[in-house]
Amino acid sequence: MKKIAILGSTGSIGTSALDVVRNFPELYEVSFLTANSRTDDLEKQIKEFKPGAVVIKDKLAAEVFKSNTDFKGIILAGEEGLIEATKNFDYDILLSSLVGFAGLEPTIEAIKRGKRIALANKETLVAAGEIVVDLADKYNSEIIPVDSEHSAIFQCLVGEKTEDISKIILTASGGPFLNTAYENLKNVTVKEALNHPNWSMGAKITIDSASMMNKGLEVIEAHWLFRMGKDKIDVVVHPQSIVHSMIEFIDGSIKAQLSLPDMKLPIQYALSYPERLNKSYTDTNFSSIKNLTFFEPDFKKFECLKLAFDVMEQGGAAPCILNAANEIAVEKFLEGKINFLQIPDVIKSALYRIENYSDPELESIIECDRLTRELLKKEMN
Amino acid sequence: MKKIAILGSTGSIGTSALDVVRNFPELYEVSFLTANSRTDDLEKQIKEFKPGAVVIKDKLAAEVFKSNTDFKGIILAGEEGLIEATKNFDYDILLSSLVGFAGLEPTIEAIKRGKRIALANKETLVAAGEIVVDLADKYNSEIIPVDSEHSAIFQCLVGEKTEDISKIILTASGGPFLNTAYENLKNVTVKEALNHPNWSMGAKITIDSASMMNKGLEVIEAHWLFRMGKDKIDVVVHPQSIVHSMIEFIDGSIKAQLSLPDMKLPIQYALSYPERLNKSYTDTNFSSIKNLTFFEPDFKKFECLKLAFDVMEQGGAAPCILNAANEIAVEKFLEGKINFLQIPDVIKSALYRIENYSDPELESIIECDRLTRELLKKEMN
Numbered sequence: 178m179k180k181i182a183i184l185g186s187t188g189s190i191g192t193s194a195l196d197v198v199r200n201f202p203e204l205y206e207v208s209f210l211t212a213n214s215r216t217d218d219l220e221k222q223i224k225e226f227k228p229g230a231v232v233i234k235d236k237l238a239a240e241v242f243k244s245n246t247d248f249k250g251i252i253l254a255g256e257e258g259l260i261e262a263t264k265n266f267d268y269d270i271l272l273s274s275l276v277g278f279a280g281l282e283p284t285i286e287a288i289k290r291g292k293r294i295a296l297a298n299k300e301t302l303v304a305a306g307e308i309v310v311d312l313a314d315k316y317n318s319e320i321i322p323v324d325s326e327h328s329a330i331f332q333c334l335v336g337e338k339t340e341d342i343s344k345i346i347l348t349a350s351g352g353p354f355l356n357t358a359y360e361n362l363k364n365v366t367v368k369e370a371l372n373h374p375n376w377s378m379g380a381k382i383t384i385d386s387a388s389m390m391n392k393g394l395e396v397i398e399a400h401w402l403f404r405m406g407k408d409k410i411d412v413v414v415h416p417q418s419i420v421h422s423m424i425e426f427i428d429g430s431i432k433a434q435l436s437l438p439d440m441k442l443p444i445q446y447a448l449s450y451p452e453r454l455n456k457s458y459t460d461t462n463f464s465s466i467k468n469l470t471f472f473e474p475d476f477k478k479f480e481c482l483k484l485a486f487d488v489m490e491q492g493g494a495a496p497c498i499l500n501a502a503n504e505i506a507v508e509k510f511l512e513g514k515i516n517f518l519q520i521p522d523v524i525k526s527a528l529y530r531i532e533n534y535s536d537p538e539l540e541s542i543i544e545c546d547r548l549t550r551e552l553l554k555k556e557m558n
Numbered sequence: 559m560k561k562i563a564i565l566g567s568t569g570s571i572g573t574s575a576l577d578v579v580r581n582f583p584e585l586y587e588v589s590f591l592t593a594n595s596r597t598d599d600l601e602k603q604i605k606e607f608k609p610g611a612v613v614i615k616d617k618l619a620a621e622v623f624k625s626n627t628d629f630k631g632i633i634l635a636g637e638e639g640l641i642e643a644t645k646n647f648d649y650d651i652l653l654s655s656l657v658g659f660a661g662l663e664p665t666i667e668a669i670k671r672g673k674r675i676a677l678a679n680k681e682t683l684v685a686a687g688e689i690v691v692d693l694a695d696k697y698n699s700e701i702i703p704v705d706s707e708h709s710a711i712f713q714c715l716v717g718e719k720t721e722d723i724s725k726i727i728l729t730a731s732g733g734p735f736l737n738t739a740y741e742n743l744k745n746v747t748v749k750e751a752l753n754h755p756n757w758s759m760g761a762k763i764t765i766d767s768a769s770m771m772n773k774g775l776e777v778i779e780a781h782w783l784f785r786m787g788k789d790k791i792d793v794v795v796h797p798q799s800i801v802h803s804m805i806e807f808i809d810g811s812i813k814a815q816l817s818l819p820d821m822k823l824p825i826q827y828a829l830s831y832p833e834r835l836n837k838s839y840t841d842t843n844f845s846s847i848k849n850l851t852f853f854e855p856d857f858k859k860f861e862c863l864k865l866a867f868d869v870m871e872q873g874g875a876a877p878c879i880l881n882a883a884n885e886i887a888v889e890k891f892l893e894g895k896i897n898f899l900q901i902p903d904v905i906k907s908a909l910y911r912i913e914n915y916s917d918p919e920l921e922s923i924i925e926c927d928r929l930t931r932e933l934l935k936k937e938m939n
Contacts, residue, residue: 332811336717341834346844413844423816428830429823429838430713435804435812442810449809453722457810463727463794463852471844 179205181448182268184259184283186210187218189379190274190297190323190440195222197445200456205448208268209251211259211275214238223248230266232258234279259283264290270448273298274323276381277504278546281305285539288318295447297323299398300504304497305542306401320402321447326395327402328443329421329434334403335451337426345399346423346431348415349392349474350375354517355416359478363518367511375418375438384507385481388520389474393485394503397496400489407489412482414472419461437461480521484528494534494545501549502527509557527553560586562829563649565640565664567591568599570760571655571678571704571821576603578826581837586829589649590632592640592656595619604629611647613639615660640664645671651829654679655704657762658885659927662686666920669699676828678704680779681885685878686923687782701783702828707776708783709824710802710815715784716832718807726780727804727812729796730855731756733767735898736797740859744899748892756799756819765888766862769901770855774866775884778877781870788870793863795853800842818842861902865909875915875926882930883908890938908934 181198185191191210198205211232212219219231219242230251233239239254246252253261256279263271263286271287272295273280280298285305287294289312296302302309313320322328326347334342353372354362370387371380378386385391396410421443423433436442437459445454476483481503488495506523509515515523527549534541562579566572572591579586588607593600595616600623604612611632614620620635627633634642637660644652644667652668653676654661661679666686668675670693677683683690694701703709707728715723734753735743751768752761759767766772777791802824804814817823818840826835857864862884869876887904890896896904908930915922 332813337834343838415844420814425842426834427836427838428826428834429817429820429840429842430827430834431816431842432713433801433814433816435814436810439810445809446811453718453807453809453811455808457724457808459810461806461810461812463796463804464854467852469850469852471848471850473845 178203179269179448180208180267181205181270181272182208182210182263182266182287183272183274184211184263184280184298185213185274185276186222187212187215188274188276189377190444191272193440194272194274194295194444194448195226197441197448198226201454204454209262209266211262216242220246220248223250230262232262234259256282260286263287269293270295272323272444272447273301276379278304278501281542285309285312288312288320289316291316291318293319293321295323295444296320297444299324299394300500302398302401303394303500304546305539306397306496308537308539308542310401310404321450322398322402323440323443323447324395324398325438325440325443326422327399328446330399330403330424332434332446333422333424333432337424337432339403339405341426342403342405342409342424343427344409344411344425345403345405346411346413346425347392347395347399348418348420348422349389349412350386350418351414351416351474352386352389354387355414362478363516365517367513370510370517374416376440380511381504381507384510385503388481388517389479390481390485390503390520392474393482394500396485397489412474414474415469417466417469419466419469435461481524484521484524488528491533492535494537494542495528497537497542497545498527498531498533498549499524501546502553505550505553505557514557523553523557559584560650560829561589561648562586562651562653563589563591563644563647563668564653564655565592565644565661565679566594566655566657567603568593568596569655569657570758571825572653574821575653575655575676575825575829576607578822578829579607582835585835590643590647592643597623601627601629604631611643613643615640637663641667644668650674651676653704653825653828654682657760659685659882666690666693669693669701670697672697672699674700674702676704676825677701678825680705680775681881683779683782684775684881685927686920687778687877689918689920689923691782691785702831703779703783704821704824704828705776705779706799706819706821706824707803708780709827711780711784711805713815713827714803714805714813718805718813720784720786722807723784723786723790723805724808725790725792725806726784726786727792727794727806728773728776728780729799729801729803729852730770730773730793731767731799732795732797732855733770735768736795743859744897746898748894751891751898755797757821761892762885762888765891766884769862769898770860771862771866771884771901773855774863775881777866778870793855795855796851798847798850800847800850816842862905865902865905869909872914873916875918875923876909878918878923878926879908879912879914879930880905882927883934886931886934886938895938904934904938
């Protein structure tokens with residue numbers, strides 16, 4: 178019986194994870210759940226999964242919740258609540274599925290306790306990859322990726338040696354604007370950008386998919402997660418999202434992991450690894466799929482992807498700056514304050530002005546993140 | 559340093575294997591080579607690879623060779639020579655790449671010595687699958703498949719558990735007649751049948767690919783090699799021959815092994831497993847591949863494939879009868895004595911008339927094979 182803690186249980190990944198937990202009451206129980214402000218959803222989850230504690234990040238929502246609920250467990254609030262829970266509560270696996278940089282510190286607390294991390298929060302590795310993987314090594318914490326692409330790589334690596342990899346090939350759906358001309362990207366609406374062809378996800382990651390920044394973040398994530406050379410990561414566009422990613426080995430053999438898109442599969446695998454559980458959420462029939470296509474990404478049209486490769490090359494805190502600037506830019510795009518093509522512009526302006534650190538400590542990473550947000554928020558309000 | 563013995567060194571698989579050996583003089587040396595009658599080619603291989611012995615299956619060719627060669631090693635002849643060599647000579651890995659039923663007995667000799675078998679001779683497992691895999695278990699002999707499909711399955715299984723497999727999906731190119739109408743198959747020429755779109759192989763296997771009997775034999779091979787339930791093996795047509803085969807696991811995850819078609823990759827892997835060697839024969843670029851297609855096989859048009867599923871279901875010596883009848887039918891087709899659509903007819907007539915054994919010993923298998931050939935040869939001459 179494994180105790181699962183879920184950071185962000187009312188989000189898309191969190192609810193899918195609870196679907197998995199629901200299927201295996203003999204294997205998994207819930208330690209604690211956290212929500213940002215969706216306390217109605219949280220209340221329902223509490224009734225069904227009976228966690229020992231909950232954390233509500235939004236302090237006002239936490240106050241309202243406290244005075245209305247008949248939940249008898251511990252109720253914490255704010256970012257400090259997230260850290261206290263990951264640092265002190267009893268759990269075996271932390272599903273890290275907060276959105277953005279907010280996931281970093283609680284995840285580090287779990288790593289320091291040698292817990293297994295089911296990692297859906299890619300920003301953790303983007304902003305502080307080296308620090309995080311070094312800590313995981315030091316504290317014997319297993320990081321099992323939940324992103325479908327990294328789960329694919331992870332699954333293809335089972336039984337193989339990392340040093341036998343010649344190349345990681347991340348597949349990208351290309352998002353809703355794959356076939357939109359560059360000059361029309363300027364005028365796309367928020368609604369269009371939120372309309373992902375294959376995956377149903379939260380707003381931030383869906384916009385990142387539309388700009389292909391999501392793939393850029395994944396490139397950096399793969400670089401750290403698999404300690405893979407920067408020149409050994411390729412991106413190929415594959416609009417059907419059936420091949421979730423591939424590894425090419427030194428003998429030319431390529432392994433791929435495939436399925437119809439459903440996040441419950443990589444979530445379940447991250448919980449059950451090294452076992453596979455007898456529950457499938459997809460029914461992948463190749464005769465009905467018929468066609469898998471592949472082509473090179475357009476780095477001019479999807480400048481965010483190029484920027485991600487650039488900051489990976491620069492190293493230091495540059496990926497952290499890119500990540501923070503991207504979070505702000507996406508927020509502003511969703512608020513209608515900038516157009517879609519201004520997202521990379523905002524990021525470039527931050528990278529140009531915030532000083533990079535060559536070998537940053539966690540404190541410098543947090544400072545870089547703070548400075549970037551401060552700078553951009555000030556000038557964009 | 560591993561000593562490699564190659565049954566059928568002048569054939570397509572044999573010469574590819576020697577290409578691999580040539581690339582790794584520090585890892586592999588040649589123990590003995592065997593040819594059927596191509597002694598000129600064998601002479602060249604002797605000069606380059608310096609085996610300790612050779613076997614020439616055609617006795618007349620062996621006599622002529624003996625009187626002309628300055629090779630100082632042992633020269634054996636005939637089927638008994640093949641058996642003596644595999645039974646007594648010094649080697650670590652036997653590459654079993656004879657064509658047809660002839661490969662069975664020498665391969666069994668190597669298994670009984672606990673040698674690794676790099677198995678390219680699928681007829682060994684088709685005709686006597688249960689006997690062969692039981693012997694391999696008993697004598698701790700590893701059977702590593704060389705067929706690209708089974709190598710793919712084998713590679714996808716590394717680090718996974720056989721009991722977690724929900725389905726093996728063998729891919730089939732569909733051969734040269736994939737888009738030929740059924741009614742036109744009657745009139746296809748030998749030359750057309752020998753013109754495989756993706757693979758350059760020997761005549762027997764190329765005709766088997768054209769009739770899809772090759773895939774049928776592979777289904778039975780997979781059934782034994784992976785001890786996979788008969789209802790857990792699917793065939794999907796994939797004309798590009800890039801995805802060499804796939805495994806679906808109980809959690810819905812599918813693993814595939816891919817590359818441009820080149821037999822040197824699975825051959826090298828069968829020699830080097832569990833290592834991968836740093837030499838690639840393929841440069842698989844997804845952006846230039848662009849398109850992978852899949853569809854269901856047409857069992858009516860490719861009746862041989864259906865017959866193979868049928869005999870697997872029947873079990874006993876039925877696959878052996880099918881295999882022997884198919885060898886004769888292919889021979890007669892190549893000689894112009896029957897048309898392409900008569901290949902399954904010949905097989906059905908044998909299955910109808912030769913008595914099946916339910917739990918055959920090796921002797922009964924050999925007898926069934928002999929009887930089938932005798933019957934068909936008599937009436938087709």
